Amino acid sequence: MEFLYKNSALVAQERISMSAELLKQVIGNLRQATFAKDYSNPESFINLPQDENILKSITAIKEKKNKPNLKYIFVAGIGGANLGAKAVYDALFGYFDNFYPQRLPKMIFLDTINPKVSASMSGFIEQNISSADEILVCIVSKSGETIETIANLQEVSQILEKKFGDIKERVIVVTKEGTRLWQISKEKGIDTLTLPETVVDRYSVFSAVGLTPLSFLPFDTGQFLDGAKGVVDSCLSDNPEQNPAMLSAIIISEHYKTGKSINDNFFFHPELESLGKWYRQLMAESLGEEKRIEGRLEKVGITPTVSIGSMDLHSMAQLYLAGPQNQITTFVYAKDTGVSPQISNSALFANLSPDVSGETPEHIVSAMYRSIKTSYIERGIPFMEVVLPDLSAHSLGSFMQFKMIEMIYLGALLGVYVFDQPNVEEYKQKAKEMLAKK
Amino acid sequence: MEFLYKNSALVAQERISMSAELLKQVIGNLRQATFAKDYSNPESFINLPQDENILKSITAIKEKKNKPNLKYIFVAGIGGANLGAKAVYDALFGYFDNFYPQRLPKMIFLDTINPKVSASMSGFIEQNISSADEILVCIVSKSGETIETIANLQEVSQILEKKFGDIKERVIVVTKEGTRLWQISKEKGIDTLTLPETVVDRYSVFSAVGLTPLSFLPFDTGQFLDGAKGVVDSCLSDNPEQNPAMLSAIIISEHYKTGKSINDNFFFHPELESLGKWYRQLMAESLGEEKRIEGRLEKVGITPTVSIGSMDLHSMAQLYLAGPQNQITTFVYAKDTGVSPQISNSALFANLSPDVSGETPEHIVSAMYRSIKTSYIERGIPFMEVVLPDLSAHSLGSFMQFKMIEMIYLGALLGVYVFDQPNVEEYKQKAKEMLAKK
Numbered sequence: 075m076e077f078l079y080k081n082s083a084l085v086a087q088e089r090i091s092m093s094a095e096l097l098k099q100v101i102g103n104l105r106q107a108t109f110a111k112d113y114s115n116p117e118s119f120i121n122l123p124q125d126e127n128i129l130k131s132i133t134a135i136k137e138k139k140n141k142p143n144l145k146y147i148f149v150a151g152i153g154g155a156n157l158g159a160k161a162v163y164d165a166l167f168g169y170f171d172n173f174y175p176q177r178l179p180k181m182i183f184l185d186t187i188n189p190k191v192s193a194s195m196s197g198f199i200e201q202n203i204s205s206a207d208e209i210l211v212c213i214v215s216k217s218g219e220t221i222e223t224i225a226n227l228q229e230v231s232q233i234l235e236k237k238f239g240d241i242k243e244r245v246i247v248v249t250k251e252g253t254r255l256w257q258i259s260k261e262k263g264i265d266t267l268t269l270p271e272t273v274v275d276r277y278s279v280f281s282a283v284g285l286t287p288l289s290f291l292p293f294d295t296g297q298f299l300d301g302a303k304g305v306v307d308s309c310l311s312d313n314p315e316q317n318p319a320m321l322s323a324i325i326i327s328e329h330y331k332t333g334k335s336i337n338d339n340f341f342f343h344p345e346l347e348s349l350g351k352w353y354r355q356l357m358a359e360s361l362g363e364e365k366r367i368e369g370r371l372e373k374v375g376i377t378p379t380v381s382i383g384s385m386d387l388h389s390m391a392q393l394y395l396a397g398p399q400n401q402i403t404t405f406v407y408a409k410d411t412g413v414s415p416q417i418s419n420s421a422l423f424a425n426l427s428p429d430v431s432g433e434t435p436e437h438i439v440s441a442m443y444r445s446i447k448t449s450y451i452e453r454g455i456p457f458m459e460v461v462l463p464d465l466s467a468h469s470l471g472s473f474m475q476f477k478m479i480e481m482i483y484l485g486a487l488l489g490v491y492v493f494d495q496p497n498v499e500e501y502k503q504k505a506k507e508m509l510a511k512k
Numbered sequence: 513m514e515f516l517y518k519n520s521a522l523v524a525q526e527r528i529s530m531s532a533e534l535l536k537q538v539i540g541n542l543r544q545a546t547f548a549k550d551y552s553n554p555e556s557f558i559n560l561p562q563d564e565n566i567l568k569s570i571t572a573i574k575e576k577k578n579k580p581n582l583k584y585i586f587v588a589g590i591g592g593a594n595l596g597a598k599a600v601y602d603a604l605f606g607y608f609d610n611f612y613p614q615r616l617p618k619m620i621f622l623d624t625i626n627p628k629v630s631a632s633m634s635g636f637i638e639q640n641i642s643s644a645d646e647i648l649v650c651i652v653s654k655s656g657e658t659i660e661t662i663a664n665l666q667e668v669s670q671i672l673e674k675k676f677g678d679i680k681e682r683v684i685v686v687t688k689e690g691t692r693l694w695q696i697s698k699e700k701g702i703d704t705l706t707l708p709e710t711v712v713d714r715y716s717v718f719s720a721v722g723l724t725p726l727s728f729l730p731f732d733t734g735q736f737l738d739g740a741k742g743v744v745d746s747c748l749s750d751n752p753e754q755n756p757a758m759l760s761a762i763i764i765s766e767h768y769k770t771g772k773s774i775n776d777n778f779f780f781h782p783e784l785e786s787l788g789k790w791y792r793q794l795m796a797e798s799l800g801e802e803k804r805i806e807g808r809l810e811k812v813g814i815t816p817t818v819s820i821g822s823m824d825l826h827s828m829a830q831l832y833l834a835g836p837q838n839q840i841t842t843f844v845y846a847k848d849t850g851v852s853p854q855i856s857n858s859a860l861f862a863n864l865s866p867d868v869s870g871e872t873p874e875h876i877v878s879a880m881y882r883s884i885k886t887s888y889i890e891r892g893i894p895f896m897e898v899v900l901p902d903l904s905a906h907s908l909g910s911f912m913q914f915k916m917i918e919m920i921y922l923g924a925l926l927g928v929y930v931f932d933q934p935n936v937e938e939y940k941q942k943a944k945e946m947l948a949k950k
Contacts, residue, residue: 232859242860389797396934
């Protein structure tokens with residue numbers, strides 16, 4: 075993973091050095107907090123990829139549950155409980171599922187509650203699943219009390235029970251120890267994995283939360299974790315030139331201070347859109363905060379947006395180029411997609427222009443990418459670049475760990491505690507009360 | 513369609529009246545511009561739903577091309593050329609495709625160029641398509657020169673030709689008269705539909721651009737157009753209380769003037785996410801503009817964002833509730849989803865809490881929707897509501913026409929010409945040159 079910003083991020087080198095000085099203490103604390111490897115604080119999420127116990131328990135469950143005829147993995151979870159797994163699934167498989175209708179298993183994410191999905195579930199199972207071995211239901215909820223997740227879980231389980239009787243063997247629960255969901259799972263003998271109490275769910279992709287559903291795919295979990303491990307040293311370096319997480323945080327925060335309140339994450343690979351949505355939650359929920367400073371209420375937060383190349387060149391580019399430029403952009407681009415088909419002209423449209431015959435899709439995308447960067451530079455619109463070597467599990471692991479560590483620095487620079495979300499908890503309570511009243 | 517804003521939009525009634533006064537002239541011009549029904553100006557898109565010639569030519573093409581064994585409709589188009597059709601497809605079919613693997617035909621959108629999609633195309637066609645009647649290729653490009661669209665078109669056509677020989681009968685071209693694409697199509701005898709020269713593609717969903725691919729689905733084109741026709745009178749009224757398009761534009765522009773530079777479109781139905789992306793292009797490309805006022809360069813534009821309930825309550829809500837509140841929100845909610853399954857507890861998780869047994873998904877979603885609105889009101893976060901009666905083709909038609917007319921008023925209030933996109937054209941030129949150089 076390369077992080078490029080010189081001549082494009084438009085932050086003075088001395089501002090970077092000053093902020094890096096300020097962050098030295100944070101880095102010191104972070105090193106200490108992660109050194110113990112005991113999950114005694116929320117920063118310990120950094121240690122998850124090294125934790126061999128997690129991988130062992132997931133491998134054991136996979137060996138027990140995997141079946142050669144597994145067709146569908148239902149993942150019931152919402153927000154931090156599913157966005158990490160969905161980011162990886164969509165990048166490697168989901169975006170291409172249309173083109174591989176026969177490729178199995180497929181993952182189906184049950185996140186929100188949708189009346190039409192509920193209404194179709196029973197017919198879907200009736201027509202497409204002929205043995206319990208063909209499905210796996212993975213419930214992910216740290217609190218064990220998420221309304222949508224429980225509703226989806228009850229619906230799917232109840233339909234499956236009607237058809238197959240006891241489906242206990244086809245269910246996996248991921249929750250923290252001691253929840254009501256955990257207790258019931260233990261009582262009923264359902265396979266249950268936990269995540270550490272301190273790990274906040276939007277930082278949990280390298281725990282059982284992300285790894286459990288992914289492990290049932292032709293997915294190299296080891297490579298994913300290696301990718302994450304591989305960036306930790308640099309992301310904990312106190313030399314900003316060697317620390318992409320710190321650099322990115324400093325650049326975003328410097329622009330935020332001068333009024334750029336949007337961080338646009340512009341992915342040049344549409345299969346990374348869900349990765350963008352994972353980061354969107356990470357940033358929005360970590361940094362959105364109101365606090366009282368000397369009696370005055372201050373409201374902090376950066377709005378993360380996700381743009382996708384090349385589609386959004388035909389949608390958002392006019393605004394980005396000519397509009398108020400209240401965004402700091404992070405371009406994400408993979409050098410090598412691993413395939414290089416060549417375009418040939420069809421007989422029917424042989425003489426159409428522009429002539430793309432002989433081009434590779436990769437070369438066209440790269441030309442567009444270089445063009446938009448040139449436009450940004452010419453107009454003085456600031457950006458950074460994250461260049462991934464490829465779109466592998468390893469690269470995804472690096473990117474996600476890098477971004478989670480970046481968020482700690484961003485929190486420090488903005489004076490925000492990144493591991494809580496008090497106002498959304500307040501809202502959730504309200505929703506539960508409204509539902510209880512009927 | 514109901515438009516609600518009182519007590520929540522937080523714009524003084526006198527500000528609304530003042531802006532409505534300013535817009536009287538615009539409305540007058542608009543009525544005149546659309547009265548002629550001759551497509552002599554870009555505002556004439558408002559007449560598209562009434563144009564019986566469009567429907568006739570689409571019905572004729574459908575009768576000629578539709579086959580009982582049609583399985584896949586490839587739509588090659590990007591930006592305004594495909595976002596409208598995709599919004600409708602995803603709302604009615606696409607979002608649920610996972611649950612109906614056997615339901616055909618399915619639509620496959622070839623928008624950007626993706627190396628992995630290119631690499632998989634040939635295998636996909638080999639394995640899934642056994643006769644040319646099973647596919648339809650619909651190319652949509654107003655200019656006829658969009659790089660991505662041409663690349664995708666050449667790729668798909670060439671693979672199909674290898675397998676089936678001449679595929680002319682299975683291709684439909686939508687472009688404006690006189691383009692190179694149009695000429696070749698005429699020469700080769702390919703069925704070709706045009707859109708009026710003056711209609712800008714992001715305003716073209718009710719022309720052949722949107723209707724052609726959609727007409728091959730079990731989709732009520734007449735109802736879609738009726739929905740659009742049904743809102744025109746009110747959206748051209750000079751009484752703001754009767755004109756949701758004007759009200760919405762005034763509210764967005766009033767908040768923009770006080771620093772709320774984001775318009776968050778918060779859909780409480782995930783199947784409407786693509787509708788959000790359609791609106792995102794409409795707003796970004798119409799309003800993003802730099803202009804010289806008394807020698808000073810002014811940069812105008814509102815950043816449209818798309819949020820989805822209930823997922824984004826677990827992702828963005830913390831930011832929206834506690835953050836800098838630089839957004840004006842438009843909630844979009846459909847009263848009746850047309851289905852009302854009831855949730856039953858499974859045997860396995862019978863005693864889990866919260867207990868959702870006996871609830872309908874619709875009731876849970878509605879409780880969440882009411883809760884988040886209450887939180888916004890309590891915190892003084894401004895919003896409007898668009899309440900659709902249902903999620904039908906009729907409702908989608910109403911919403912899209914309403915939003916396109918809203919954009920004309922927004923342009924007038926912000927002093928922006930909404931029918932061009934000069935800077936994105938500049939970028940496109942750059943990309944073509946870069947590609948030509950190799």
